[in-house]
Amino acid sequence: MHVPDGFFNAAVSISAGAVAAAGVAVCLRGARRELDDKTAPMAGLVAAFIFAVQMLNFPVAAGTSGHLLGGALAAILVGPYTAVLCIAVVLLVQGFFFADGGLTALGVNITLMGVVAVVTAWAVFRLIAGRARGRGTVVAASFVAALVSVPVAAVAFALLFWIGGTAPIEVGTVAAAMGGVHVLIGIGEGLITAVTVSTVLAIRPDLVYGARGLAAPLVLRGADGDTAVTREAVSPVAQAGPRRPGWFLPAGVVVAALLAGVVSFYASSSPDGLERVAEDKGFSSQAAKHHLADQPLADYGEGHIPVGVAGVIGVGVTLAVGGGLFFVVRRRTRGEAPAKDEVSA
Template sequence: MHVPDGFFNAAVSLSAGVVAAAGVAVCLRGARRELDDRTAPMAGLVAAFIFAVQMLNFPVAAGTSGHLLGGTLAAILVGPYTAVLCMAVVLLVQGFFFADGGLTALGVNITLMGIVAVVVGWTVFRLVTGSVRSRPAVVAASFAAALISVPAAALAFALLFWIGGTAPIDVGTVAAAMGGVHVLIGIGEGLITAVTVSTVLAIRPDLVYGARGLAAPLVLRGADGDAVVTREPAAAAVPRRPGWFLPAGIVVAALLAGIVSFYASSSPDGLERVAQDKGFIGQATDHPLAEQPLADYGDAGGIPVGVAGLIGVGATLAVGGGLFFAVRRRGRDEVTGLESGREEVSA
């Protein structure tokens, strides 16, 4: 659902840019509390994984395809603030390296695919897991949250198009079309999210941010009736670095982008199909970087899509990894400064 240049007037594009910038600024501060020795390296991997899976368009209806948005998946794995930053990194790499998503529409894309999808997905996830504390509940909540987040972002697009779209299309028509096709895409989103979360839970449950604290302690009663806690809650476990999980995840992302991407559906995605059917696809303008070699994932420069995908995974990992470690270091420095201040006051 990458919005191209030309769909929105200058006022909406600028306003969405301001919202996106403000949201990223808030998330930069919030991510300092989420990023630790587990989530900082995981966040870079999650961004690279989302980039890779977004290349894998899957058919959802005759002549229409969809792809992962990834905001809910990122929120569950590394936290909602960090998830918005993950999506911003992915969209920046796609926009500037691969001419995927308009540059003037970058604020719109971050707002829709980052902020809206993450907020809605994380809210649904927390509502479902709030009263049920088990791994199956986390997986089921992952599916439901991801499914709902996609049509929510699509309806937000329809709202923005009603406010400042460049074509005189009835908002109800756009909303119905966008909502309908993106419910189908949301099912695919939910399945991918649930399978990914379930896999990580099975291998390294401590790396799933949304599952921290969900495992209740096992309590046994002694002969005198006193309760004895024999297993600590997950939240109390000592944080471990991702270790071998990180290179293994990079290999998976590379295989998806480098090999599986050759088999992705070539049909237009949900937004493009709706724009064609409703007559506003002609409002899209050429991307200013459409002639660079990696544009359209290598098609402009005759580069195989798998090679372009590998470059994209590497670029996303580098940009995201650098950002997340910098944010982590800033948060650690703030904690150290506070502790030093307390010691000076105590002295």
């Protein structure tokens, strides 16, 4: 659901850019509470993985495809604040290196695919997961959260287009079309998210941010009754593993590279949900040529290099940009710790 240049007037583009910038600023501060020795490197991997999986368009209806948005997956794995930053990094790399998603529409894309999708997914996930103590509930909540986040972001697009799109539309008709096709895409998003979260839970449950704190307090029975202690009994989804991701990080990078470098050759070539709705409702002609459409990696190397090579390059760039950003945020968090301790003292 990458919005191209030309779909929105200047007022909406600037306003969405301001919302996106404010959202990223808030998330930079919020991410300091989420990033630690586990989540900082994990966040870079999540961004690279989302980049790779977004290349894998899957068919959802005759002549229509969809791809992962990734907001729910990122929020559950590394936390909602860090998730918005992950999506922003992916969109920046796609827009500036691969001409995927308009540059003037970058604020719209971050607002819809980052802020709206992540906030919706995290709210739904927390509502369902609650104080659950089993993997099954966490995985089910992941599926539903991902499924719901996609059509909500799609309907938000329709509302924005009604407010400041460059073509007149019947907002109800477009919202219904966008919501309908993106429910189907949301099912695919839910399956990918649930499978990924379930896999990480099975291998390294301590790396799933959304499964933290799900252990019950350890209760010791004494002669005078039950006495709860502060230490927690470790549940299967809250086991404390090694402090750092260790081998999981390079293994994840290899998986992302294989998805982008090999599996991407088999992705559906059909237009995605937004492109299909734009064609059916008569506003696809408003899309403008991307400002960087002539660079070698544009459209993932089409006409210049194999898509798999472009995909591997994209994974590397996303990992470098995301990893660098999260490393800096993590260092700033560590740097502020002594000051806070001094104030407390």
